[in-house]
Amino acid sequence: METLPQLKTRLAAAFPKARLEIVPNGSPGNPDSLWVDAASGLKVAGFLKNDAALQLDFLSNVTGLDWLDKTVTEKVRVKREFKGQEIEVDEILEKIVPGYLEVVYHFYSTPLRHGPLVLRMRTENRTDRTHLPSLVPLYRSAEFQEREIYDLYGVIFDGHPDLRRLLMWEGFADHPMRKDYCEPDDYEYEPTPHGALLEKARRHYPREAAHG
């Protein structure tokens, strides 16, 4: 299979409007991934599927990821008036980088037996603009996996024929796999509470909580 930069060049030529970016993988020996914007995701996937050199016809895995809003601190050099004269000072700025939901696709090719090609798409934020195109028109294997991601992360896949909750019941309000999800459970009988469990059961076990 061609390398990811080569592929990116080819894709950029084919879809000039698409925004493509290579996301490096920190783990050595594992493939980097290709980030595609949501608008051209479906077209790019169609290219990957039908291109003669790639023939990535097997969408193996669809994963949802939740990246929380991050507070980034950065040092900025700013000019300030200090005692009548202008000096340059370091100022620490706190900036909130909006989080996003990400969907990662792993493609393989059954006739050419290569892969995986890792494609990612990101939503604009985690709250209201969580739309991504559905790959179900191209790959049926995405059907349940996208439903699962909709269920557990709240990504709305446009073009999915049957976007309902997969694992939780109808009428469930939350998206439990999100990092900030807080479960409703009451641990009123926990004989061995400690650590994360004790945090949850703190109301019932004040004494244990005290001596930690």
Added chain:
Amino acid sequence: MPGFGIIKGLKETARNFFGSYHDPGRFVTIQYPEEKREHHENYRSFPFLVYDGDPVKGLRCVSCKICEKECPPQCIYIVPEQDGSGKLLKFPRIFDIDVSVCMGCQICVEVCPFDSIKMDQEFEVSTADRFGGLILNRSKLAKSNEYYHQIRPAEATAVDAQLAAERERQQAKAAAAKSPAPAAAATREKKP
């Protein structure tokens, strides 16, 4: 000829039917309460605490809480003993294992640096008592090293040897700290 496959199948079941009367390979039932299968040495069910000598004072556990931290379902609860001044002692005052949660994964055994927690082979623990019968406290958990030898002879012997070596090394170290020269000589002597 149609029907032949069915007859072949019938022949096979008939063979098993008659075989069950004379062929032990075709009568595999172990009639449980009367006959019990010998467990393999590696078989594990729930954890227990090993003690040497005295069931309370001889516990190997030093209350380091590593197992508590590493236990995947968090079913271990340890409170270390304190002396009068509030200093923590290397001994568990409370050591509870909730067997209603324990999944017998053996990770506590693997991470224990003191070989004090081991896996039992007792599995006949079903009870009608939800709250009383399923929490094993320190006294219920403590089992002797002899028992450990009984259920896992090979492993227990290896552990004993390792502990003995460890103790010797500790003693040698302590002796070395007291008077360097003779201890060094002692270690030299031990070498073959």
Added chain:
Amino acid sequence: MDQALISELKRQGVITIGLETLYNWGRSNSIWPLGFGLACCAIEMIAASMARFDLARFGAEVFRPSPRQADLMIVAGTVTKKMAPQVVRLYNQMPEPKYVIAMGACAISGGPFKQGYNVLKGVDRFLPVDVHIPGCPPRPEALIHALMTLQRIISGQKLTGPDRPRHLRTDAPAEYPVPTHGAHDLEPARNSSLWRPLKITREA
């Protein structure tokens, strides 16, 4: 009949059996489980009914697919919140006298999965459990041991008096309320009349 008369009759070659004994014997030797597997433990439950262990020896191999004909519900596996209403409903559909065995850590307390958002932390929050089998999963022998424990419990039951079994008491409910699925959790999250956790007392 007093004991003296019974022993006298026995000496004469007449064996007397009380109605209670007969009833309890019949019940305990013919426990038909509901063919109802939830998770991993169900495989060990199946294994217990297979040739190696053979639950049939106790007359308990008749796994009925319909709750109407079953006596015993073996809750074999994790009860999730999504499944909990169905489990309670199945229990309600079973005819009295009925028994529940909570098989495995998950059924007793949620077990290794108790921290999950969709896992019920023990089926005894909604159902009266007769026998608990710890283990993850318990060996098939452990299930047979639990069945024998249940048989012992049944054999020891008095049909009259204050400690008669649940199905003969008028104040005990025959059916338990079925929880519904709420927006965040089961509603109610537990059957408060049934689930009364013990205050934990630590040995000092």
Added chain:
Amino acid sequence: MTPWSTLLALAGDATGSWLAQLKNLATHPWVVNLVAMAVILGANAAFFAVITLLERKGLGRIQNRPGPNRAGPFGILQPAADGIKMITKEDIVPERADQLVHFLAPLVMLAPITLALAVLPYGPQLVAVNLDAGVLFFFAIGTAGELAAFMAGWSSRNKYSLLGAMRAIAQMISFELPLVLSTLVVIMMTGSMSLVEIVAGQGSAAWGLPGWNIFTPWGLAGFLIFLTAAAAESNRSPFDLPEGESEIIGGFMTEYSGFKYAVFFMAEYFGMFAVSGLGITLFLGGWHAPFPFLEWVPGIFWYVAKLVALVFGFIWIRGTLPRLRADQLMNFSWKFLMPLALLNFATAILWHATAGWQFPGAWLCRWLVCFGIVAGAFTGLGRAMLRRRQVGPRIYRYAS
């Protein structure tokens, strides 16, 4: 006067005066009928208990395990324990069920089968009701079971029950035909519809061999057709679709609990005893001993022995075969068993027509010719059926 009253009379004479006074009362037709009913019900119920145990143990042995062995020595009290439990179990009637029909269905199931059992000859002189048209009565009354199945399925207000009832009706009606056709051959050859006479006709043994109908080609084919159809009629594997556990839970019995379920269960076994009994009567020489020198053993023994053998055959099949699908079942009945049963008529006629052959080896020749016709038809029809459905063994290739 029936054999029962004779027995009672003899007993009365033998034991003394006070019993003798009862003699008049004992020979009263009402008393006689009641006693006969009690004996039939009691004996069959006891037999039912034995058979359920035998089935569980037999299946166990087929599956390399011992089966029930804890209740009583060797588990012989297992049926008693089941019985006690069943009787004392709570009886649930679904709230929205049709209460009356739901209550009646098990009774409607059991009663006709008990009546059918009454016409079977269990031994010489051992028949409760000797009807001239016994076979006709048997089938006429046996069909009521379908009604009961449908009553049960309809009244339960359960979708699985309804599916089961629909299957039961379709299956029982389809297999009624080959069942009746296969028995008609015997009636034709014997020239009587009385079961007693049919049994009597099979007593004459030639060359020390039993004169049972099964030892003729038409009898053999008829018996096999009968057995298949009988398995379907009594919902036995591989035709246990109406209560196919893995598909539709318990079929029409899904909503029944406690004693009503036990009655259904019992009726099903009674049904099996009844059709097996009919099969024995028609094809296996009834209560006749296999060889003349064994005639001193009472006929009831032979009857029971044959019944146990047949029932064990059913258990064996149940332990081996998976079940058919509904449409395959219909195909099997209408396109395979029916033509075969019809062809069996022709064979029987041929057998009858060639009865006059006198040359040496004529019997064997007749036998072979007739058997050839039936066997050829069996093979041809079977092959055609499998080929039409493109069913057959396959050869698999490996990736290079």
Added chain:
Amino acid sequence: MVDFAQPENAFKPGLPGAAEPACRVVPKYSDQGEREGDWLEISMGPQHPSTHGVFRMDLVLEGETVIRLKPVFGYLHRNHEKIAEQTTYLSSMPYTDRLDYFCSMTNNWAYALAVEKLAGLQVPERAEYIRIITAELTRLQNHACLMGFLMQDLGAMGTPLMYAFREREKILDLFEALSGARMMCNYMRFGGCRIDLPPGWLEQTRRLVADFPRFLDEFEALLTGNEIVMARLQGVGALSRELAINAGISGPMLRASGVNYDIRKVDQYGIYNRFEFRVPLGAHGDCYDRFMLRLLEMRESLRILEPALKDIPSGPIIDARAKLRNFKPRPGEAYGRIEAPKGELGFYLVSDGSANPYRYRVRPPSLINLTILEDLCLGQKVADVVIILGSVDIVLGEVDR
């Protein structure tokens, strides 16, 4: 009136914007007013004898013919992924046992493989051999049980299942001797295996492998030639090659549709490249092909086991660099997959450098193989639904996770 069973409604892969709808359009059946009374809606499961656990299918039947089927999942959703994100890498290992609870060894392997990829660990040769042996033994017992369960669904009073479990118990004895537990082995570790083989284990396994063909012969005599089995399985639930690939079907089910794709051959993970084995392929893609393919794969597994048991070297069983505690791989992501008995089992891990994985995702073959369940079942009888489901080979622990 739209006939759902008609092929024009069947799924056709293609690009959006093409003339035909690329994605299967299922009209709401209640729109067909005049026929509504003839239809029977039944909910099969979650407690049903042949849904292999707590799986539910909402069926719409016309007579006994299926005209709509919607699978409903989640009755065993026990939040494996969420729990794994809250605990350490090692703590998730025993949880993987409980995914596909028939095949804990292969689950362990897939997870260990993903973590090894993430952390760059090397597995010693002896451990690789042990892994292959245990994985193939797992395949044997999984396939044997599957066939037993399939026959149970067909209505064979448990006899084939009993025989399968008879053999399975022998394999479980081996697993118990090796790892200490029958089902939940928790045996593999990152960079190797937990403990070395107990004495005599190899000899016992060799005996089992030598005896196993006898069981396979028995099974074949009992089932494969049986006319009822053939009539029930052949031509039922046929899956086309294109749809199989498009729907991400994997494992024996994919190969039954004629696609030559075995991850043991494609990825050559572990040391599978050292072993000679063939990949059987089906031609029809129906239930019988799926059934027979598993039987043939068992014979191929035996062909792997024999040399593996002979050639197994001595040596260490775990990478010396592998740490049990405080295991913190550097930030990055890895996807490791193996050919589990049910299909492609993958683990996708994202590390943020801490002791817990940031994202832990299981690619469940059982769930994805169910994607086409409705396509296979439409137009079939309700009795076929259970056998199609049985031939797909699902385990609910993995479907719902």
